Amino acid sequence: MILVDPRYNPDLQSGISSATHLAPGVTIAKFLGAPGNPCVIDDLLDDEKLTIARQLYLHAEAMRMINENMEEFKDVTLNVLEGVYRESRFYSESLTRISKEKVTGRTIIYEVTGKDGLSDPEKSFDVAEYWKDYLQFDEVSLDYDLYNPSGKLHACIILTMPSINQRWDPKFEKRVNTYFNGTLYKRNELVELIPVDSESAESVAPTSNSVSDNIVSKTISTVYRFLKSRLY
Numbered sequence: 001m002i003l004v005d006p007r008y009n010p011d012l013q014s015g016i017s018s019a020t021h022l023a024p025g026v027t028i029a030k031f032l033g034a035p036g037n038p039c040v041i042d043d044l045l046d047d048e049k050l051t052i053a054r055q056l057y058l059h060a061e062a063m064r065m066i067n068e069n070m071e072e073f074k075d076v077t078l079n080v081l082e083g084v085y086r087e088s089r090f091y092s093e094s095l096t097r098i099s100k101e102k103v104t105g106r107t108i109i110y111e112v113t114g115k116d117g118l119s120d121p122e123k124s125f126d127v128a129e130y131w132k133d134y135l136q137f138d139e140v141s142l143d144y145d146l147y148n149p150s151g152k153l154h155a156c157i158i159l160t161m162p163s164i165n166q167r168w169d170p171k172f173e174k175r176v177n178t179y180f181n182g183t184l185y186k187r188n189e190l191v192e193l194i195p196v197d198s199e200s201a202e203s204v205a206p207t208s209n210s211v212s213d214n215i216v217s218k219t220i221s222t223v224y225r226f227l228k229s230r231l232y
Contacts, residue, residue: 002136002168008060010053011166017041020053022060025067031056031083031108039084039103052084054164055105062135062159066127073130075115076123081156082109098158106138107160124155125192131159132176132190138162139175144193146181153193 006012008022018029018041032039041049066078085102101107112127114120121144128142141158148154162170177184178191185191 002058002164002170004057004168008057010050010057013053016046016049016053022053022057023064026060026063028053028056030063031059031080031105033080033083039086041084051164052105054168055161056084056108058137058161058164059105059108059159062131062137065135066130069130073123073127076120076127077113077117078127079111079113080108081111084108098160101160104163106163107158109143110157110159112155112157118152119154119156121153121155122192122194124157125190128157128176128190131157132174136172136174138173139177140190141177141179142190142192143179144181144185155193 004011005023010016010020010022013020016028018027018032020028022028028041032041039052041052044052063078066073082102084105085099098107098109102109110127112120112124114123125142128140131137131140137159139158139160141160143156143158145154146152162172164170176188176190178186178189180193
């Protein structure tokens, strides 16, 4: 059972709005900016607001865990990249699993940025690893991509929580995965991919244990090499 801080327990609030605090300095508003179809919580029914607030309480705790750890994460910022998603009746049947979980606040996608305000893949790995060790969750996934026209590696973290009921007694699955360019790269592993110069890249041989490994390794072979892989 989760021990909920009574100051931020959604069940004890007189009402739920975007200004409702879920942790010190963290309100529901922080999680409402989803690209394309953002959620306006005031448009929802009271029971829908409460359901979302319960889920987001867990995400607020996850953010607090990183934001208050100045020893390990003082030089990075944890941002909500994709928050709660508003379901549309026109294409609800075509939503992906992650999009459906974003509707209820179960899944939030985060971006870790450095002092320059840009995605920091190395620190993204560190945050995901820290959550894996110290946070209760359903799934933590590292999601790397090379979609930026600049060719720079981008990383985000997909954090999924279990469904929360009024008893606050969920089961946490604690799954971890790594994705590259929208494709599963390693199941049950958090893999760190970091940019290296071409000379270093040529001196490090990529691993190849499966078909997906071959595809990803070939895709990134001229710019990136698999340098560190840790099984948890």
